[in-house]
Amino acid sequence: MIKKNSLKICSDVDLSSYNTLGVSAVASVFVEITSRDDLLVLADQDFFKHHQPFILGGGSNVLFLDDPSKAIIKMSVKGKDIVDEDAQYVKAQIGAGENWHEFVSWVVENNFGGVENLALIPGTVGAAPIQNIGAYGVELEQVFDSLELFDMQTGTFKTFYKKDCDFGYRDSIFKNELRGQVIVTNVTLRLSKLNHIIHDSYGSLQSYLQEKSIQNPGIKDVYQAVIDIRRSKLPDPKDIGNAGSFFKNPVVSKEIFEDLQSRFEDMPFYEVSENEIKIPAGWLIEKTGWRGKQIGHVGTYQNQALVIVNHGNASGSDIFHFSKQVQKSVKETFGIELVPEVNIVE
Ligand SMILES: Cc1cc2nc3c(=O)[nH]c(=O)nc-3n(C[C@H](O)[C@H](O)[C@H](O)COP(=O)(O)OP(=O)(O)OC[C@H]3O[C@@H](n4cnc5c(N)ncnc54)[C@H](O)[C@@H]3O)c2cc1C
Structure with missing residues (x-):
């Protein structure tokens, strides 16, 4: 074990408690970063010249196929501060490991x-911009101001503003x-202090608020609704290993969608632009008969086919092969290639 300041470079670390799918894998090199200066210490040791690391947050969006060949850097930098404010907004800066x-x-x-619709999404703040997390009609980019990152090639810190990040759907x-x-x-986010914009038009959110007779919801109502629905x-x-949605919802052209709709009249959809339609991947998977299905220790969740679950001791490759079979069925039935949302680590 190398020690410099508080930095420890460990070997043979069991990753099963570091990923929400609960997959067993062993990291040959594992470093936990608790302060941004730790990254300078690593750079000083030429760590980034010898290793091509994989950055790990809460492990809620990763699938370890096997023991990773890369060094694992676990981001645990904490802290949150209000760094700027005016009459209408505050800017909150939050450590990546929060x-x-x-x-x-x-x-x-x-x-x-600004972030109440994104309640209960597992994981860390630092991972949130990576896939521009989104839920219940809101995406991170709507409140995003900037982030600080460490460039492993140059060994320097840089600031990226929203325009630099190329945010897209889970991208x-x-x-x-x-x-x-x-x-x-x-990560720095811009949050409203007054005149909050309430996003309550998402189907299940609206039904929940109607059922509870909440007419003019505030941010606390939306926050609680999202928690209850999730x-x-x-x-x-x-309780059961999973990484949330395993695949992204596919976006197809209007032409392809119209052809599909003529064959599958009950197909749900959301218009994303004049020419693009998003189709819920969970519905596609369910239609091909995979909802609640189990092979060995791997299955899809009974209440949401888009979630692949580890029923016990599934290995990373068991889960990967199961996901391939789901992809194949959807491709054969609908001609649509499902793309994993989960990051597959080799
Ligand atoms: C039950 C459940 C529900 C979920 N619901 C949603 C949802 O509604 N919406 C949604 O968008 N996601 C959802 N997810 C997915 C997941 O929670 C998010 O993607 C989350 O942002 C991942 O955070 P993490 O810290 O666990 O990242 P990890 O899984 O550790 O990493 C994810 C990716 O980010 C990279 N990364 C992590 N931290 C950093 C960093 N500091 N710097 C650079 N790269 C980094 C990793 O290398 C990896 O590529 C869900 C997951 C689960 C298990």
Whole structure:
């Protein structure tokens, strides 16, 4: 074990408690970063010249296929601060290793608005911009101001503003051009202090609020509604291993959609632009008969076919092969290629 300041480089670390799918894998090199300066110490030791690391947050969106060949850098940098404010907004800067839901709860308790629809998403703040997390009609980019990252090639810190991040649906520059090259150290979000914009038009959110006779919901109502809906629909990784939605919802052209709709009249959809339609991947999977199906220790969740679950001792490759079979059925039935939302680590 090498020690410099508080930094420890460990070997043979069991990752099963570091991923919400609960898959067993052993990291030959594992470093936990608790301060941004730790990254400079690593750079000083030429760590990034010898290793091509994989950055790990809460492990809620990763599938370890096997023991990873890359060094694992676990981001645990903490801290949250209000760094700027005016009459209408605050800017909150949050360490990459802070728990996302705990941060959202803190925001709502302080009566700031903007992230209440994103309550209960597992994982860390630093991972949130990587796939531009989204839920119940809101995406991170709507409140995103900037982030600080460490460039592993140059060994320097840089600031990226919203315009630099190429945010898209579960997508950003960090999943594409900059994949594997940068480490997010903190994120700055712009949150409303007054006149909060309430996003309550998402189907299940609206039904929930109507059922509870909540006419003019505030941010606390939306926050609580999202928590209740999520708890009723999604499996808690503490009870059953999963990584949330395994695949992205496919977006197809209007032409392809119209052809599909003529064959599958009950196909649900959302218009994303004049020429693009999003189809719920969970519906496609369910239609091909995979909802609740289990092979060995792997299955899809009974209440939501888009969630692949580890019923016990499934290995990373068991889960991967199961996902391939689901993909194949959807391709054969609908001609649609499902793309994993989960990051597959080899
Ligand atoms: C039950 C459940 C429900 C979910 N619901 C949603 C949902 O509604 N909406 C949604 O968008 N997602 C959802 N997810 C997916 C997941 O919670 C998010 O993608 C989350 O942002 C992942 O955070 P994490 O810290 O666990 O990241 P990890 O799984 O550890 O990593 C995810 C990716 O981000 C990279 N990464 C992580 N931290 C950093 C960093 N500091 N710097 C650079 N790269 C980094 C990793 O290398 C990896 O590529 C759900 C997952 C589960 C288990």
